[in-house]
Amino acid sequence: MTLKLGVPSKGRLMEKTFEWFGARGITLERTGSEREYAGRVDGIEGVNLILLSAGEIPRELAAGRIHLGVTGTDLIQEKLALWEQLVEPVEPLGFGHADLIIAVPHCWVDVDTLDDLDAAAAAFRATHGHRMRIATKYHRLVREFLQAHGVADYALIDSQGATEGTVANETAEAIADITSSGETLRANHLKVISDALVLQSQATLWRSRTAETDDDEAAVMEKMLARLT
Numbered sequence: 489m490t491l492k493l494g495v496p497s498k499g500r501l502m503e504k505t506f507e508w509f510g511a512r513g514i515t516l517e518r519t520g521s522e523r524e525y526a527g528r529v530d531g532i533e534g535v536n537l538i539l540l541s542a543g544e545i546p547r548e549l550a551a552g553r554i555h556l557g558v559t560g561t562d563l564i565q566e567k568l569a570l571w572e573q574l575v576e577p578v579e580p581l582g583f584g585h586a587d588l589i590i591a592v593p594h595c596w597v598d599v600d601t602l603d604d605l606d607a608a609a610a611a612f613r614a615t616h617g618h619r620m621r622i623a624t625k626y627h628r629l630v631r632e633f634l635q636a637h638g639v640a641d642y643a644l645i646d647s648q649g650a651t652e653g654t655v656a657n658e659t660a661e662a663i664a665d666i667t668s669s670g671e672t673l674r675a676n677h678l679k680v681i682s683d684a685l686v687l688q689s690q691a692t693l694w695r696s697r698t699a700e701t702d703d704d705e706a707a708v709m710e711k712m713l714a715r716l717t
C-alpha cells in the first residue's frame with residue numbers, strides 16, 4: 489500500500505506547504521480541474537497525496553486514515569482531546585504563525601487584563617441578566633484557558649468564521665480567535681486582553697500514532713522523514 493499524506497486543500501496554507509516540501513525535493517501538486525481535489529507527488533515513490541480541509545486533518549490523523557498531515561497546532565489541540573496520544577509533531581514548518589487570543593471592544597477602557605475581564609463579566613451579568621458572550625470556534629482551548637485562570641462568568645457562542653464581526657453585530661461582547669498581523673482586530677475596534685494568550689500556533693507536520701503501517705509504508709516513511717527532518 490502507499491503512505492498517505494494529508495495537506496490543506498486551498499489558500500496560503502496549501503501554497504506554503506507545497507513550497508516547503510518542494511524545497512526538500514518532494515513536489516506536491518494539485519491535478520485535474522481547479523475545483524477537483526486530486527493531487528500528485530513527485531520525487532519520492534509510494535506516497536499518496538490527500539487534499540483536505542485544514543480543520544479535518546486532525547481527525548483524519550487521529551483515525552489513522554492518513555499517516556502524515558500538515559495543519560496548525562491550534563486545530564490539533566482544539567479538535568483532539570488527549571492529542572499527544574493520537575499524533576506526534578514531526579517538524580514545525582515556520583509559517584502559518586498565529587496567536588489564539590481573547591479580545592474585547594476597544595472602548596472598554598477599564599478592561600485590559602484577565603482580572604479586569606473577570607470583574608467586567610460579573611458586572612455585565614448583574615446589569616444585563618445574562619452572561620458575557622465570547623464568540624469563538626476554539627471551544628475546548630478557550631474553556632480550559634479561562635478555567636485555569638479563574639474566569640467563570642461567561643458563555644461561549646459558536647462562530648466558525650468572521651468572528652471579529654460578532655461584537656459589532658451584537659451577538660457577542662468579546663471574541664477568542666487567532667490573530668496574525670492584528671489588522672482584523674483593529675478594523676473591528678477590538679483590543680487584546682494583555683495576559684490572554686491562549687496558544688501560539690504554527691503550521692506543523694504531524695505523524696499519526698494510530699495509522700497502521702505495513703512494511704512498504706514503513707520503508708517510505710523512513711525515507712520521507714530522512715528528507716524532511
Ligand SMILES: Nc1ncnc2c1ncn2[C@@H]1O[C@H](COP(=O)(O)OP(=O)(O)OP(=O)(O)O)[C@@H](O)[C@H]1O
Pocket residue numbers: 499501540541542543544559560561562563584585586666667668669689690691
Ligand atoms: N491570518 C492568519 N495568519 C496565519 N495563520 C493563519 C491565519 N488564519 C488562519 N491561520 C492558520 O491556518 C490554519 C487553517 O485555518 P482555518 O481553519 O481558518 O482555515 P480555512 O482556510 O478556514 O480552512 P478550512 O475552512 O478549509 O478548514 C490554522 O492552523 C490557523 O491557525
Ligand SMILES: O=P(O)(O)OC[C@H]1O[C@H](OP(=O)(O)OP(=O)(O)O)[C@H](O)[C@@H]1O
Pocket residue numbers: 648649650651652665666667668669670671672673
Ligand atoms: O491578524 P490578521 O492578520 O488580520 O489575521 C487574523 C484573521 O485571519 C483569520 O481569518 P481568515 O482569513 O482565515 O477567515 P475566517 O474569519 O473565515 O476564519 C482569523 O480568523 C482572523 O480573522
